[in-house]
Amino acid sequence: MLFIVLFLLLIPVSVIAYFYYQIFEKHKDRKRIAFDEEYEKIRAQNYPPAFPNGWFNLCSSDMVEKGKVIEVEAFGQKLAVFRGEDGKVGVVDVYCPHLNANLADGKVVGNNLVCPFHAWEFGKDGKCKHVPYSDKVPNASTACWIVKENWGLILVWYHAQKALPTWDTEGYLTEMSDFKYHGKTTDILRIHLQDFAENGADHAHFAYVHNLMTIPFVEHIIDVKHTLEIVFLEGKEKHMAYFTDIASLVWKKSQKEIPRAGGHAKVTYFGPGFLVFQFTTEIGNVLLIKTFTPLGPLKLRMDDYVYAPKGTFKLAIKYLLREASAQFHDDIAIWEKKNYAERPVLVKGDGPIMKMRAWYSQFYGENEGVKDSAIVEESLLSTAENNN
Numbered sequence: 001m002l003f004i005v006l007f008l009l010l011i012p013v014s015v016i017a018y019f020y021y022q023i024f025e026k027h028k029d030r031k032r033i034a035f036d037e038e039y040e041k042i043r044a045q046n047y048p049p050a051f052p053n054g055w056f057n058l059c060s061s062d063m064v065e066k067g068k069v070i071e072v073e074a075f076g077q078k079l080a081v082f083r084g085e086d087g088k089v090g091v092v093d094v095y096c097p098h099l100n101a102n103l104a105d106g107k108v109v110g111n112n113l114v115c116p117f118h119a120w121e122f123g124k125d126g127k128c129k130h131v132p133y134s135d136k137v138p139n140a141s142t143a144c145w146i147v148k149e150n151w152g153l154i155l156v157w158y159h160a161q162k163a164l165p166t167w168d169t170e171g172y173l174t175e176m177s178d179f180k181y182h183g184k185t186t187d188i189l190r191i192h193l194q195d196f197a198e199n200g201a202d203h204a205h206f207a208y209v210h211n212l213m214t215i216p217f218v219e220h221i222i223d224v225k226h227t228l229e230i231v232f233l234e235g236k237e238k239h240m241a242y243f244t245d246i247a248s249l250v251w252k253k254s255q256k257e258i259p260r261a262g263g264h265a266k267v268t269y270f271g272p273g274f275l276v277f278q279f280t281t282e283i284g285n286v287l288l289i290k291t292f293t294p295l296g297p298l299k300l301r302m303d304d305y306v307y308a309p310k311g312t313f314k315l316a317i318k319y320l321l322r323e324a325s326a327q328f329h330d331d332i333a334i335w336e337k338k339n340y341a342e343r344p345v346l347v348k349g350d351g352p353i354m355k356m357r358a359w360y361s362q363f364y365g366e367n368e369g370v371k372d373s374a375i376v377e378e379s380l381l382s383t384a385e386n387n388n
């Protein structure tokens with residue numbers, strides 16, 4: 001009798017364990033491919049510049065405590081990020097102008113950064129403030145970066161021609177006070193930032209790449225249908241764009257919608273460096289601040305900072321993140337092996353890819369290889385519009 005009871009119990013436990021493994025564990029890590037560094041250099045030549053202009057995340061605020069300095073890699077160089085006793089963050093190029101020691105190996109004294117080699121002191125403006133063995137302070141400095149701290153992130157302004165910021169990061173996501181932080185994930189991707197942005201405008205790939213859910217067997221009875229829209233803002237907020245995806249679940253056979261089963265994703269792009277992804281479903285909502293820090297040509301760091309409204313079930317958060325990352329991993333598998341189609345052949349149903357490129361071109365300098373795209377855009381857009 002006991003044996004039968006145990007056996008009967010084992011069935012649901014095994015089923016739950018199977019589904020848990022399939023949904024949460026089996027494809028947790030995306031497929032990694034080996035990269036030929038030499039070929040990557042050739043692939044990168046076809047793409048627009050590796051570092052578009054904008055605000056970029058260097059690291060989380062909590063990674064730089066008061067009186068501490070860390071080294072961060074970004075934009076093909078190394079930066080020293082330090083926090084003075086006044087609580088404010090300074091970011092400077094890592095090499096000391098004296099004899100090029102690494103300032104990130106130094107220490108913070110007061111609000112200055114002290115070089116580990118001969119103890120020259122530098123302020124947050126990058127200028128030398130003190131030399132311990134000389135009465136005179138030399139006119140020496142290391143480049144300093146424009147810094148902001150928002151949403152628990154240390155952001156710097158990158159501009160290829162060193163122009164000042166054209167937009168601000170403040171005033172957004174004020175509703176975050178109702179959200180709880182649930183940690184972050186980090187990944188290194190071999191992609192160009194622009195390919196990510198084009199994702200929202202490339203409507204045709206959704207039906208092929210994002211048509212499955214992570215729940216086993218479901219694909220045999222349910223289809224995912226995407227209704228997509230992208231809006232490019234203008235004027236003072238022209239650095240922003242909104243992308244929305246209403247993902248409905250329909251029965252495969254009848255194509256009838258399953259009520260209250262889908263999800264609604266809203267992505268707000270803030271320039272090329274970061275976006276906010278809000279995923280709203282019947283089982284809960286999650287909000288990701290997704291940041292991209294370009295490290296070099298076709299190489300960037302992606303950080304996902306996870307938030308959910310207070311009181312959201314942990315398993316619901318876990319499942320929604322799993323669905324979101326599974327979709328994203330499918331994209332990455334393509335982006336990491338693709339090239340840049342400067343003159344794509346577009347047809348009806350492709351989505352506003354060239355409008356996205358035109359919007360994105362504001363993040364490059366005038367002579368940075370986007371003119372060809374603009375010419376192609378006009379001819380192809382008119383063709384696509386005629387087809388519509």
Ligand code: FES
Pocket residue numbers: 096097098099100101115116117118119120
């Ligand atoms: S190298 Fe920095 S003080 Fe000499």
Ligand SMILES: [Fe+2]
Pocket residue numbers: 199205209210327331
């Ligand atoms: Fe995609």
